Amino acid sequence: ASQPIDKKDIVLVASVINTTNPYMASMIQGAQALSKKLGVPLQIVDSEGSSQTEISKIQAILAQGKKVALMVNTVASSDAPTIVNAVKAAGGYVSIWWNKPDDYEPWNVGNNFVAFQKYSGVQSGECTANALAKSLNGKGNIVALAGVQDSTTSQTRVAGLKEALKAYPNIHLLDTQPANWDPQQALQVTQSLLAKYGNQVNGVWSADDGMTVGSIQAVQNAGRINDVKFASDGLYPPEIKDMQDHMGNDAIVGETFHRGYMAAAIGLYTAYQAATGAIDPSKLPHEKRDSLFQLECVTPQNLSDYTKYDDPNYISSWMDSLIKDGPWNTPPTPLVAGGPEKLP
Amino acid sequence: MTNAPLAPATGLHTPALRLTNVVKSFGAVQAVRNVSLEVPRNEVVGLIGENGAGKSTLLKILTGLHQPDSGTIEAHGRRVNFRRPQDAVAAGIGVVHQEQSLLTNLSVAENIAMNALSSKDAATRYGIYRWSRLNREAAQVLARVGSSVDPRTTVGDLSFVDRQMVEIARALRVDEAVHASPLVILDEPTSVLERSETEILEREIRALKRIGSVLFVSHRLDEILRICDRVIVMRHGQVVADRRREEVTEDDLFRLMVGKEATARTRQKAAQNPAAPVIEVRGLGRRGSFKDISFSLSPGSCLAIVGAMGSGRESVSRALFGAEPFDSGTIEIAGKPARSWSIRRAVRSGLAYIPAERKVEGMVGGLSAAENLALAHPGPAAWGPFLKRREQAKGAAEWFERLDVRPRDPRLPLGSFSGGNQQKVVLAKWLSAKESKVLVLDHPLRGLDPGAAQTVNEQIRTAQSGGAAVVLLPDTLEEALEMGDQVLVMRDGEVTARFDLSTDSPTSLDLLEKMV
Amino acid sequence: MTDNAVLQPEPLSAAPPTPKGPTRPRRAGIWRSIGPLAVFVALLVLVAVLTPTFLTGGGLGILTVTAAPILLVALGQAMVLNVGSIDLSNAALVVFSAMVLAQTLGPLAAAAPLLTLALMTLIGAANGFLIAFGQIPSFALTLGTLGILQAASLEVSHATTVYATANTDLLAPLFGTALAGLPLAFWVGVVCAVLLWAALRFTRAGQGVTAVGLNESGALFSGLRTRWLKVAAFALSGLMSGLAGILVIAQAGAASSFGLGSDLLLPGITAAILGGTAITGGVTNPLNIVFGALTVGLVPIGATSVGINPQAQSLVYGLVIIVAVALTMGRKRAGVVK
Amino acid sequence: MTEKVSGPRLLEPQPANRGPEARPHRRLQLKSLGEVAALIALIVVFAALNPTSFLTPQNMRTILELASLPLVVGVGSTLVILTGSIDLSVEGVMGAGGMTFVLLTANSRGTADLGFWALPAALLVGMGLGLLIGLVHTALKVPSFIVSLGTWFIGLGIATLLYGDSGIPFLSDAALKSWPTRLTIGLPNAFLLAAVIVLAGIAVTRFTRLGRFAYAIGNNEEIARANGIPVGRYKVYIFVAAGACSAAAGILASLQLGQGSSTVGNGNLFTTIAAVVIGGTSLGGGRGGILRTAVGVLMLTVLNNGLILSGVSPNLQSAVSGAVLIAAVLAAAWPHRSRLRIVK
Numbered sequence A: 001a002s003q004p005i006d007k008k009d010i011v012l013v014a015s016v017i018n019t020t021n022p023y024m025a026s027m028i029q030g031a032q033a034l035s036k037k038l039g040v041p042l043q044i045v046d047s048e049g050s051s052q053t054e055i056s057k058i059q060a061i062l063a064q065g066k067k068v069a070l071m072v073n074t075v076a077s078s079d080a081p082t083i084v085n086a087v088k089a090a091g092g093y094v095s096i097w098w099n100k101p102d103d104y105e106p107w108n109v110g111n112n113f114v115a116f117q118k119y120s121g122v123q124s125g126e127c128t129a130n131a132l133a134k135s136l137n138g139k140g141n142i143v144a145l146a147g148v149q150d151s152t153t154s155q156t157r158v159a160g161l162k163e164a165l166k167a168y169p170n171i172h173l174l175d176t177q178p179a180n181w182d183p184q185q186a187l188q189v190t191q192s193l194l195a196k197y198g199n200q201v202n203g204v205w206s207a208d209d210g211m212t213v214g215s216i217q218a219v220q221n222a223g224r225i226n227d228v229k230f231a232s233d234g235l236y237p238p239e240i241k242d243m244q245d246h247m248g249n250d251a252i253v254g255e256t257f258h259r260g261y262m263a264a265a266i267g268l269y270t271a272y273q274a275a276t277g278a279i280d281p282s283k284l285p286h287e288k289r290d291s292l293f294q295l296e297c298v299t300p301q302n303l304s305d306y307t308k309y310d311d312p313n314y315i316s317s318w319m320d321s322l323i324k325d326g327p328w329n330t331p332p333t334p335l336v337a338g339g340p341e342k343l344p
Numbered sequence B: 001m002t003n004a005p006l007a008p009a010t011g012l013h014t015p016a017l018r019l020t021n022v023v024k025s026f027g028a029v030q031a032v033r034n035v036s037l038e039v040p041r042n043e044v045v046g047l048i049g050e051n052g053a054g055k056s057t058l059l060k061i062l063t064g065l066h067q068p069d070s071g072t073i074e075a076h077g078r079r080v081n082f083r084r085p086q087d088a089v090a091a092g093i094g095v096v097h098q099e100q101s102l103l104t105n106l107s108v109a110e111n112i113a114m115n116a117l118s119s120k121d122a123a124t125r126y127g128i129y130r131w132s133r134l135n136r137e138a139a140q141v142l143a144r145v146g147s148s149v150d151p152r153t154t155v156g157d158l159s160f161v162d163r164q165m166v167e168i169a170r171a172l173r174v175d176e177a178v179h180a181s182p183l184v185i186l187d188e189p190t191s192v193l194e195r196s197e198t199e200i201l202e203r204e205i206r207a208l209k210r211i212g213s214v215l216f217v218s219h220r221l222d223e224i225l226r227i228c229d230r231v232i233v234m235r236h237g238q239v240v241a242d243r244r245r246e247e248v249t250e251d252d253l254f255r256l257m258v259g260k261e262a263t264a265r266t267r268q269k270a271a272q273n274p275a276a277p278v279i280e281v282r283g284l285g286r287r288g289s290f291k292d293i294s295f296s297l298s299p300g301s302c303l304a305i306v307g308a309m310g311s312g313r314e315s316v317s318r319a320l321f322g323a324e325p326f327d328s329g330t331i332e333i334a335g336k337p338a339r340s341w342s343i344r345r346a347v348r349s350g351l352a353y354i355p356a357e358r359k360v361e362g363m364v365g366g367l368s369a370a371e372n373l374a375l376a377h378p379g380p381a382a383w384g385p386f387l388k389r390r391e392q393a394k395g396a397a398e399w400f401e402r403l404d405v406r407p408r409d410p411r412l413p414l415g416s417f418s419g420g421n422q423q424k425v426v427l428a429k430w431l432s433a434k435e436s437k438v439l440v441l442d443h444p445l446r447g448l449d450p451g452a453a454q455t456v457n458e459q460i461r462t463a464q465s466g467g468a469a470v471v472l473l474p475d476t477l478e479e480a481l482e483m484g485d486q487v488l489v490m491r492d493g494e495v496t497a498r499f500d501l502s503t504d505s506p507t508s509l510d511l512l513e514k515m516v
Numbered sequence C: 001m002t003d004n005a006v007l008q009p010e011p012l013s014a015a016p017p018t019p020k021g022p023t024r025p026r027r028a029g030i031w032r033s034i035g036p037l038a039v040f041v042a043l044l045v046l047v048a049v050l051t052p053t054f055l056t057g058g059g060l061g062i063l064t065v066t067a068a069p070i071l072l073v074a075l076g077q078a079m080v081l082n083v084g085s086i087d088l089s090n091a092a093l094v095v096f097s098a099m100v101l102a103q104t105l106g107p108l109a110a111a112a113p114l115l116t117l118a119l120m121t122l123i124g125a126a127n128g129f130l131i132a133f134g135q136i137p138s139f140a141l142t143l144g145t146l147g148i149l150q151a152a153s154l155e156v157s158h159a160t161t162v163y164a165t166a167n168t169d170l171l172a173p174l175f176g177t178a179l180a181g182l183p184l185a186f187w188v189g190v191v192c193a194v195l196l197w198a199a200l201r202f203t204r205a206g207q208g209v210t211a212v213g214l215n216e217s218g219a220l221f222s223g224l225r226t227r228w229l230k231v232a233a234f235a236l237s238g239l240m241s242g243l244a245g246i247l248v249i250a251q252a253g254a255a256s257s258f259g260l261g262s263d264l265l266l267p268g269i270t271a272a273i274l275g276g277t278a279i280t281g282g283v284t285n286p287l288n289i290v291f292g293a294l295t296v297g298l299v300p301i302g303a304t305s306v307g308i309n310p311q312a313q314s315l316v317y318g319l320v321i322i323v324a325v326a327l328t329m330g331r332k333r334a335g336v337v338k
Numbered sequence D: 001m002t003e004k005v006s007g008p009r010l011l012e013p014q015p016a017n018r019g020p021e022a023r024p025h026r027r028l029q030l031k032s033l034g035e036v037a038a039l040i041a042l043i044v045v046f047a048a049l050n051p052t053s054f055l056t057p058q059n060m061r062t063i064l065e066l067a068s069l070p071l072v073v074g075v076g077s078t079l080v081i082l083t084g085s086i087d088l089s090v091e092g093v094m095g096a097g098g099m100t101f102v103l104l105t106a107n108s109r110g111t112a113d114l115g116f117w118a119l120p121a122a123l124l125v126g127m128g129l130g131l132l133i134g135l136v137h138t139a140l141k142v143p144s145f146i147v148s149l150g151t152w153f154i155g156l157g158i159a160t161l162l163y164g165d166s167g168i169p170f171l172s173d174a175a176l177k178s179w180p181t182r183l184t185i186g187l188p189n190a191f192l193l194a195a196v197i198v199l200a201g202i203a204v205t206r207f208t209r210l211g212r213f214a215y216a217i218g219n220n221e222e223i224a225r226a227n228g229i230p231v232g233r234y235k236v237y238i239f240v241a242a243g244a245c246s247a248a249a250g251i252l253a254s255l256q257l258g259q260g261s262s263t264v265g266n267g268n269l270f271t272t273i274a275a276v277v278i279g280g281t282s283l284g285g286g287r288g289g290i291l292r293t294a295v296g297v298l299m300l301t302v303l304n305n306g307l308i309l310s311g312v313s314p315n316l317q318s319a320v321s322g323a324v325l326i327a328a329v330l331a332a333a334w335p336h337r338s339r340l341r342i343v344k
């Protein structure tokens, strides 16, 4: 059992996969906002998309002898044990976001691995699939763009998509191609898919909103923006704008809502609370240590409920409610279930 | 190029070129030590010296490739300072380097014009080529040296000799670039040329004398005395003599250069050796290249193969060494037939090869001379798969002594030695190995000074008396008659005559007759 | 000097100009042999001065953990660069190796690493064989193998993370045991470097590969088996990638197609060059590559320790690499640099 | 040197026998037909596999559009490779150039709107990075491989800093966004732009000092220098030109995507170099050309597009590309095999 750490000695550390992806940029924003609210210094780690860089940079920070409360968006699932071990050895506390091996559970490791947290990929896939299918009136052909091939996040979302489509026998998934979370590649892949299936394509589903940006561009280029529907995970500001503008006859029909800043702040705050002794991880129920958080399904109809969340002032007040309600009870993204996530 | 403020008028007696106390070292090697010399206008000056005497280095200073450590250069009475090759061109100095310096992927025309193209020139406008003009001008210069190569040909597609003619044409072009009397520098231009091409060159040089001057490096003393008005002799980086042609004989020059008397060039022909042949070739042929080559050499004997460019003799020599395939006939080395022949197998079976293209095929310039010596057959320098560096160095030191290689440090990279010294090391690589039974020598004396040539010839003979057979592609017919026990004459890939010198005594003319 | 001036010939006994001892090659070589070390130490000192806790907090341990796989890959790459070729597939091979090991470690136990190494050496040799005997540019061929190996990893793993489930304790000492404060994994790399250095210097094959890199024709005409020497260089690269794959499993216990090890290509090349290896072939010193790898590992870690804004870190990385190479390069033979 | 010697023709032109090896210059090299044949073979195979979708006008336009980025980058890369150097910086320079362009054009962040002048400004950024490579490479004699590798990261760093953390900058002008795909004389503008750059590149390599000297330098740098070519200066020019090409590609990519992203260049380096090599340009320098690269780019583009159209499993696509690449170079090399051939 580890001793609580004095607040003065704690450093918050947020480790992100890169600094350029909008989701990652939002995570950094969240970490910064929380650091400001708590009055605790923050250090950002940029993994540059590389597991090795991620691990060694985190270790370099640990080596400075600081007591860390760490939130890591792991580059690959298999990085989690290495990072956790290093943090444990240094007497810090860590929450892992998005990726870890399914059978590697915090309660088997100890208090230093405070929690694993994510949004359900299956739920995301189902939510967007339903929106897409409904907008096509249950009839039509769609193509899907996946993320990096070995990504669990992408795989769970695709699984959710396929599961949901079972309810729509007249919706055909023509093709699934990886576009590596890359808008440019999504643009190119969509172009080829449009060439292959021509006017058969009625909808494009993407595993994240960045790829949607590329696929929308491709469809616009093909002059079919009024005939094709889009759905994906993430709902980024440009898409909010497209939806508000009714771009392409309400082309974007479904998105899930979650925010990087919320994820980063929840993860950091969980670790921070464990570090200060405000929570004792060993006393927490399993679902609070391997957790799935609430994901909202957004359609053009309920869009207006979500526009407020990107206001900088809101972010600040959201941090207040996080500190008030704790990591598991903050709307709009409270804890919904325990992990690990099951594939349908 | 900077002109001194006090540029004297160009008087009638101002030499085209004057060097005063020029010094150049590479690290600890003093390649040029305090050289002063003059090239008067309208004269051909010969520059001779042993391998490594510093001739090429001096010429590279004159063409802006090296900067002298100290000393002054005056061209037409003006102090010049060549920082780049273009500076030399602008001063009217054209050069044929010892090593070919053509860009093989460009056309003949571009190569000829290259020096001019890199400065402002009529053949380009705003950096844009005017191909037709370029080609026309190139054709004119080529015609002057008697070459009818198409200016649009890619140089890489040309034969060695054609390339040399292009080089010469390029050097001559300087008189068009500057409208002043040019100085043309030729560093061993003839060492790769055959007789007839040499004659064209000689005529060209004499003609050039009327408008400019020539500085001419060669190891062929007869040629020097034929062409030059004066001869400058260099040794160990210094000028040791400067004589008018009339004052000297070939033997004088030899002594001045080498420091010892020329030994009589006689040779005891190998007595008919009854021993079994070391190499026996029957009906060797390669489609489109050569056919029906047969010969047999007993230990200690020498076969000279002569033929004009394109006769196929080079291909024969390469096929013997496994560097080119053959599709008919057999080779037997010491009674053992050569199967699936390759360079590796040839070397293993005791063949040695000195290629004409020494820099590329004969050596690994980046390795030290000692390493090169032990590359093919390490002998005592290896213990199983391991190297014994000390043995390697010891063996190399011995051979350096024996062949008088300079500088006397086998640890230096072979690439930094002068051409002649490199050739000695390449030869030593094979001679030092007791495995070498058959030496295939493609122009082994090319680029060697007479002293070195003598050393090399002696070494070849020593190897012969040790039982090695030699297949020789000689530089000259005289060399063939001197070294060979048998002579094969080839033309268009076929043997046109065969002489056994123990019974026949053909003259050079007899050989020539069968060559063309 | 007049026309008739005749200089007296030098006395015949005059000594030829001999270079004064071996000073010249040695002096030029000094920076070549210590440059990579000096650059690494300088950077380390810089980081240590800016962040004093770096050294006391075990920074060197972390650094060597990071550097170990880079070092192995760089050593393999250096062997290939030394013969004048390049191996773009080595990082993909690291992942493939880890993948194979993860799946065989359970059933085969101690035999699994050996089998993996043998297989990776074979794949490397196959690369070399196609290059040497098919006479195709290594750049193109290994770019092709890179694609094939990536697909192989995806297929073997069904595009997910593969975990080594049993016998992982066999590999645990690699990162679990420290020698002189540094993990065993790093010392494995150092031992490889020493072995390769000795092989290059003291064996005929070593001299042969260098000769091939400097002038392949010259080596060929000396009767060396140039093609097989190239195959050997690629086989070594395969072997080193295999070893790096073992480190991946030892470190993470799992492998995935785009996970740990998949991004070692450029760091590996950079480390080899920082260690003084010439891209053009024929010049390499495996001992210095140790420092090359340490430098490559140090830059991102150091930048984070020192607290450089993450968004500026790639800029810093680029600058440091250029400056470091400019400092460590052997410029003696740099007549032509490509 | 005042006197003028209108020298007499030294020798009358003489007829001499042409050397046996002398071959006249041929405009169409037979050797280059191999690559074209391979391209045609690929097209035939994919047309047979996808009778309805491959040879359609839409797919042809898609292929041309997909080819446009690597074509633009390829012009610069080929020039550099012709000199025997290599330029690995393209992805970073594309990022920096593209980001500069977007931030100086009307965009959602409202940074600045220079109108047309954004174009030269972005090109200048690329040329500046090229200048950096050229100067460091020639003055400090650092291998281009490593300088350009470093510059890749510098470019990426610049792009990342420009991107900052204030959200994705979207291009505001819809007409601008759709420019690359709009058709002129039946062809997408992006391709026409690429074609113009390719043609200009070909003209440069055939008719100008810059291009011819690139070949000369690649053939043998020392000999080129001895021939009076200011090697360093021309190398710098060529890296600057390559930087401009990369920046142009970055601009084009940003237009296609409709947004600024520091990673717009992703994936273009290896594609381009593979195309250069497949086209038959020697990495050793001095041999090859831009037309060859264009053929190589088309081969790769057709291959990628064809694999998607043919429904090859995404996991296997890289293997098929790799195998085709190997087969292509093997087939190209086979007839030239000889025991003395040196290939690096």
Ligand SMILES: Nc1ncnc2c1ncn2[C@@H]1O[C@H](COP(=O)(O)OP(=O)(O)OP(=O)(O)O)[C@@H](O)[C@H]1O
Residues within 6 Å of the ligand: B026, B029, B030, B031, B049, B050, B051, B052, B053, B054, B055, B056, B057, B058, B098, B406, B407, B416, B417, B418, B419, B420, B421, B447, B449
């Ligand atoms: N770039 C260089 N680096 C080091 N040493 C050099 C270099 N160039 C020449 N040398 C040395 O300078 C000396 C003179 O060489 P140079 O090539 O001028 O001789 P040379 O008279 O032309 O000989 P040869 O008749 O064989 O051509 C030699 O000892 C040679 O090893």
Ligand SMILES: Nc1ncnc2c1ncn2[C@@H]1O[C@H](COP(=O)(O)OP(=O)(O)OP(=O)(O)O)[C@@H](O)[C@H]1O
Residues within 6 Å of the ligand: B106, B107, B108, B109, B110, B131, B132, B133, B135, B151, B152, B153, D025, D206
């Ligand atoms: N020496 C050369 N090397 C390489 N390419 C060449 C060469 N000469 C010409 N070419 C190529 O061939 C093309 C035609 O050149 P050529 O000189 O035959 O033109 P032309 O029609 O005779 O010119 P003009 O009409 O001006 O006389 C040139 O544009 C150039 O691309």
Ligand SMILES: [Mg+2]
Residues within 6 Å of the ligand: B055, B056, B057, B098, B187, B418, B419
């Ligand atoms: Mg010389």
Ligand SMILES: [Mg+2]
Residues within 6 Å of the ligand: B132
């Ligand atoms: Mg014409």
